Amino acid sequence: MKLNVNFSELLASAERMGEHEVTFELTRGSEDEFTTDQILSSTAGLDITIEELELDHGVLSFKGRQVLLFIPDQVFNIETVLSGERDGNKFHVADCVTLEKMRKMQRFSRYKATYNLSGKFEVYGTAHDSRPIKGEVELKVCKNCLRYLNYKGYQSDASTKTKSQIYNEFNIGGFLSEYSTLFNAMPERAAFVEKGGYSEDWKDISSRYRQSVNFNCESCQVDLGADPRLLHTHHINGNKRDNREDNLKALCIDCHQKQPMHGYMRVKPEDKRLLNQLRKQQGLLNTDSWAQTRSMADKSLDGLLRYYEKKGITLPKVSHELLTADKTVVARLELAWPDIEKGIAIAPQDREEAQKLGWKMLTIGEALREMTAK
16 A cells, blocks of 8 residues: 655644754765764774865864864873873864974874764873783863964963863863854764753743744844744753743854853854844844954854954954845855955855955965964
């Protein structure tokens, strides 16, 4: 017997409800890609060559996946590293001066890539009695990487005490989330998204609450009635079962991601763009100060914006659109200085179209190198 099943009404209802508390993509292509993702998600990591590393965004990526780099070989320090008496080799998150030196010394082959979120890395070495030893250990992030990215203001405006705090409290999941808009997929990372713990009637409660505020974000005020999936219901005290109305707050996906302890959330690049387009149309894309600009801009640009503020650079426009004579949008720039026709764009096609119009365009990586060279 043949069954004809039509889910169109169900899908339409789900779209109207906007029940998408966390958005992510789990992409699995060929068997080789799946194997690559399995290895990258492990503590052992994957051997890669320098030619395979992508650096356009300043952070490190491999085949479109954001990765960390680490040296597994602890040589004769392996015993003290595994015992915790000594810190192991630092892991890298950006194209810092340390990696540049390693490339010049042709020692880059020592590194492995991973996007495992546990904070543990599989390392090995040789004991003093010449025995090979292997184990898992927590490694620290490279300070040069934090300095290069100006992560949380590490280079531009952090005191010694604050720098120490940024370094010691560095969280891999939170870091990857902040740069997630630069990547179209996060393979095998869905495991760290906390989806459990809600009450059984949470979807109904969330839907009713968002309707009660007319699908407006209670932080940035953007009206998401036309696209309610971009609006979440946030538990203010972090308790997912405390559904009292005074503990709920409707937040757009961008404002929700920026809440404390929400580093696991990912905002897709196309959703971030759509959100800022709606904010702009509604007169809410306020960028009259550096604080407002950092708040509205893509989170991956935070370190750059802090650099620019410290250096006294002119305040840029956020989500700037380049138009043709007939008002057709040909490029959308994450940051722009229209007076000097200079901008930063994440998407290659936007950079190419802007360059055709005579603009000087930079990738985030190029902008970071430009700032750190000054």
